[in-house]
Amino acid sequence: MRRASTSRSLRHARWQSVLAVAAIASAVSLPVILVSVGGGVDAHEIASLEQTGYQVVVSAQGLHGIEGAHQDSAKLLALPNVVAVEPILSIAIDLFNRTGNVSAAIAEGIVPSQFGATLSPTERGLFSWPLALGDPNDTEHYADGAYDGPTSYDVLLSAPYAQMNQVTVGSTVVLSPTTNASLGVRYNVTGLFGPQGSLFEPAGAFAALVLLSNLQVLTDYARGSHTVVPDGADTIEVVVAPSTAESPSGLAGVEREVQAVLPSYTVTSVSSEAAELRSADGILTGFYLALSSVGLAVGLLFLALVLVRRVERDRRSIGIRRAIGLPQRSVAASILEDGAILAAAGGTVGVVAGVVVVEGLATWASSTVKEAAQLAIFAPAFLGELVVGVVALSVAASAAAVHVAWRVDLLEALR
Amino acid sequence: MSASAAPLVELAGVARTYAEGGAEEVRALRGIDLTLPAGAFVSVEGPSGCGKTTLLNLVGLLDTPTSGEVRWDGRPVGLRTDRERSRLRLETVGFIFQRFYLLPTLTAAENVELPMRALGRPRPERRARAVQLLRAVGLEERARAYPHQLSGGEEQRVAIARAVANDPGLLLADEPTGELDSTSARVVLDLLGRLRAERAATLVLVTHNPEVAARASRHLTLRDGRLVADRKEA
Numbered sequence: 001m002r003r004a005s006t007s008r009s010l011r012h013a014r015w016q017s018v019l020a021v022a023a024i025a026s027a028v029s030l031p032v033i034l035v036s037v038g039g040g041v042d043a044h045e046i047a048s049l050e051q052t053g054y055q056v057v058v059s060a061q062g063l064h065g066i067e068g069a070h071q072d073s074a075k076l077l078a079l080p081n082v083v084a085v086e087p088i089l090s091i092a093i094d095l096f097n098r099t100g101n102v103s104a105a106i107a108e109g110i111v112p113s114q115f116g117a118t119l120s121p122t123e124r125g126l127f128s129w130p131l132a133l134g135d136p137n138d139t140e141h142y143a144d145g146a147y148d149g150p151t152s153y154d155v156l157l158s159a160p161y162a163q164m165n166q167v168t169v170g171s172t173v174v175l176s177p178t179t180n181a182s183l184g185v186r187y188n189v190t191g192l193f194g195p196q197g198s199l200f201e202p203a204g205a206f207a208a209l210v211l212l213s214n215l216q217v218l219t220d221y222a223r224g225s226h227t228v229v230p231d232g233a234d235t236i237e238v239v240v241a242p243s244t245a246e247s248p249s250g251l252a253g254v255e256r257e258v259q260a261v262l263p264s265y266t267v268t269s270v271s272s273e274a275a276e277l278r279s280a281d282g283i284l285t286g287f288y289l290a291l292s293s294v295g296l297a298v299g300l301l302f303l304a305l306v307l308v309r310r311v312e313r314d315r316r317s318i319g320i321r322r323a324i325g326l327p328q329r330s331v332a333a334s335i336l337e338d339g340a341i342l343a344a345a346g347g348t349v350g351v352v353a354g355v356v357v358v359e360g361l362a363t364w365a366s367s368t369v370k371e372a373a374q375l376a377i378f379a380p381a382f383l384g385e386l387v388v389g390v391v392a393l394s395v396a397a398s399a400a401a402v403h404v405a406w407r408v409d410l411l412e413a414l415r
Numbered sequence: 416m417s418a419s420a421a422p423l424v425e426l427a428g429v430a431r432t433y434a435e436g437g438a439e440e441v442r443a444l445r446g447i448d449l450t451l452p453a454g455a456f457v458s459v460e461g462p463s464g465c466g467k468t469t470l471l472n473l474v475g476l477l478d479t480p481t482s483g484e485v486r487w488d489g490r491p492v493g494l495r496t497d498r499e500r501s502r503l504r505l506e507t508v509g510f511i512f513q514r515f516y517l518l519p520t521l522t523a524a525e526n527v528e529l530p531m532r533a534l535g536r537p538r539p540e541r542r543a544r545a546v547q548l549l550r551a552v553g554l555e556e557r558a559r560a561y562p563h564q565l566s567g568g569e570e571q572r573v574a575i576a577r578a579v580a581n582d583p584g585l586l587l588a589d590e591p592t593g594e595l596d597s598t599s600a601r602v603v604l605d606l607l608g609r610l611r612a613e614r615a616a617t618l619v620l621v622t623h624n625p626e627v628a629a630r631a632s633r634h635l636t637l638r639d640g641r642l643v644a645d646r647k648e649a
Contacts, residue, residue, distance in 0.1 A: 316516070317518050317519070317520075320516045320517075320518060321518070321529070322501065323477055323504070323510055323516075324504070324505065324510065324529060324530050324533065324577070325501050325502065325503075325504035325505025325506070325508070325530065325533060326501070326505070326529070326530075326533045327498055327501050327502075327533075328497075328498075328501075330533065410477055410478075411472060411477060411478060414477075414512070414516070
């Protein structure tokens with residue numbers, strides 16, 4: 001009977017109850033959206049990282065790049081248990097199509113013969129093999145650091161760019177380090193990669209793949225300057241022999257060997273990067289929850305006000321119950337039950353609303369937001385804990401109403 | 416279900432003052448000495464503001480005296496905690512108010528079940544007893560009606576059924592017919608008299624209506640907080 005009477009009691013104060021549920025629901029939906037989308041994106045990144053073809057990364061944190069990338073790569077390739085080494089230079093450039101339209105793009109300078117081994121199976125599927133970039137080992141133009149050998153000036157373009165700029169295989173585009181086309185170099189479009197209308201990377205929908213030496217010359221990374229190093233690269237990705245890569249100790253041994261060859265640079269394993277990303281994801285989740293706690297606090301405060309308001313309104317009913325002989329704890333239990341029901345309803349509605357919003361974004365939002373929403377992960381355990389947590393907090397929110405009910409003067413209430 | 420034994424209630428030098436020591440101090444009762452034996456039918460009469468309801472609240476353990484002592488079966492109730500007094504009220508006292516005071520969110524049957532639920536009686540048992548009591552007051556067909564769907568007379572009959580739900584030995588009725596028409600008032604008084612007799616309960620009935628008071632076998636008259644008359648029928 002108590003449940004029936006409670007639900008009727010809540011219906012009795014319908015609008016207050018609806019507002020309390022709405023306040024809690026809006027507060028709960030925020031962490032549902034943030035954590036599910038944020039966690040989903042992070043999980044996707046971690047999964048992508050773990051599926052890459054390379055296991056060890058050399059980077060030049062805090063420096064102007066890795067100097068002598070071609071030579072360093074050759075040294076690493078000579079190490080036992082290393083099967084491929086790919087130096088990569090990534091730089092934002094401007095792409096000019098046949099009509100002179102300019103688009104910002106990410107250009108990646110690579111060594112074609114090594115590139116495929118560093119990709120995940122999914123990434124490999126985005127390209128036609130072998131890559132149509134002329135010199136597979138990028139040695140002719142590099143010419144032992146002279147950069148005076150012949151080159152083909154071939155470029156592979158991402159399908160979204162080609163689609164939007166009416167660029168086809170066989171045509172030419174100008175790659176320039178600035179918005180001034182006259183400072184650029186004309187390249188032959190020898191192929192496209194990636195599915196039409198999709199994203200290569202979140203920030204690299206428009207991307208160009210060229211020989212490492214070509215990009216180095218275009219952007220001063222060949223000769224070096226006061227801001228960049230000669231024969232420079234951002235990272236060197238190292239592919240370890242599968243039998244060694246499967247063993248943590250074997251992988252650690254390769255890491256040490258790489259570090260010994262390149263002592264000035266930072267050497268990390270992909271697995272440790274994934275672990276760092278997981279740790280960062282945990283911190284981010286905590287931040288999302290902390291951010292959401294503000295909204296939740298407001299929602300619970302509103303719940304407390306609604307319950308206090310109800311107690312004020314129900315003073316006579318409380319007086320009648322106590323006059324009959326019902327103990328005060330019975331009245332308190334009734335208030336706590338009301339609070340818990342409202343909180344559970346608000347929490348459930350909030351979870352459903354959060355899921356609906358994310359699904360809506362995954363269906364109707366534009367580009368990056370849509371893609372991020374599609375990666376969302378709704379962990380039942382997290383959602384359940386969220387609702388249970390809100391219900392538990394409702395006890396604290398109900399405490400004020402219980403206190404007011406406790407102080408109701410019996411005779412005053414019956415007057 | 417056996418009826419609770421009606422307590423012997425004694426008031427010795429009881430006074431009740433509201434806002435004591437303040438500028439608006441009200442001395443509702445002064446030096447009341449009174450014994451209410453088990454099974455008595457007592458009316459409390461007097462003009463408005465003479466202290467009738469205050470007396471009823473003190474006898475029914477809703478209030479505590481400013482001075483003096485209220486004893487139940489020889490034991491002072493002032494020494495009991497609020498929780499103990501609540502329990503005593505639940506088991507031994509049935510209240511009937513002038514304005515009925517049914518809980519608006521409960522049906523008639525649920526209102527009658529309320530005191531039994533507080534005592535922890537099993538649901539089927541209290542359901543059956545609620546139906547039985549509503550039948551006794553002639554409202555079995557209205558068991559699922561909410562208070563706002565009942566007439567004043569019907570509400571008071573439900574309130575009476577609720578008051579006797581736990582078979583209390585002491586029934587306290589504060590102007591039970593004050594808000595009813597004469598026909599409904601007669602039905603309610605007949606009902607009260609019958610239930611009291613069946614249960615051998617003590618009934619204290621506050622009224623300023625002489626016709627209502629005439630049904631009692633003992634008549635107390637209050638004036639300005641003092642007991643000025645205590646008349647017993649032969």
